[in-house]
């Protein structure tokens with residue numbers, strides 16, 4: 553199902569971020585969002601996942617229990633190993649079932665090139681490796697919608713290119729609707745099917761480009 557944003561209004565105090573904002577986001581495609589700092593890109597992601605509530609208007613087509621979020625920093629639990637961090641995705645399921653998921657976890661660790669470090673703790677990994685874990689975690693969770701807020705911005709260029717390539721490989725095998733926010737035009741164009749350029753607040757879509 554596409555995501556349909558209708559007549560969205562959101563303000564913080566006297567700052568109007570969205571004012572009668574309308575947008576349709578394509579299902580199982582990667583939509584990139586570019587825009588000035590402070591425009592409201594993260595606010596849009598937060599509205600999509602329910603961390604923020606709109607003042608009025610609607611966002612349709614999102615199942616609130618079926619969302620993964622990849623942030624700029626990986627947000628792993630430091631007192632848990634990498635494998636335990638990934639097992640958390642399945643928490644609430646029975647032991648037997650979560651044991652069953654170990655196969656999926658091992659397969660995903662292999663896909664992101666981390667099969668030898670499953671028993672390490674996050675602080676024993678480099679920043680790039682930790683961000684790989686965050687990507688693995690996002691795909692392990694059976695989400696329909698994946699929200700990404702500058703997930704590659706802290707990485708050097710070589711690592712970023714490698715990680716974006718790995719991301720696309722995993723996405724090709726397991727297509728989800730992705731909203732990808734970044735300041736970096738090249739990185740956005742490398743990953744996205746469609747790129748939206750936001751104005752400063754109140755947000756308008758200045759440009760819509762189909763990349764592939």
Ligand SMILES: Nc1ncnc2c1ncn2[C@@H]1O[C@H](COP(=O)(O)OP(=O)(O)OP(=O)(O)O)[C@@H](O)[C@H]1O
Pocket residue numbers: 564567569587588589590591592593594595596
């Ligand atoms: N919880 C909040 N309370 C008050 N103001 C907020 C809150 N969240 C965001 N804002 C304000 O809303 C505006 C939009 O913020 P947002 O983080 O969505 O921008 P952004 O486009 O993601 O910026 P950046 O690219 O710098 O991350 C900013 O002016 C910010 O200060």
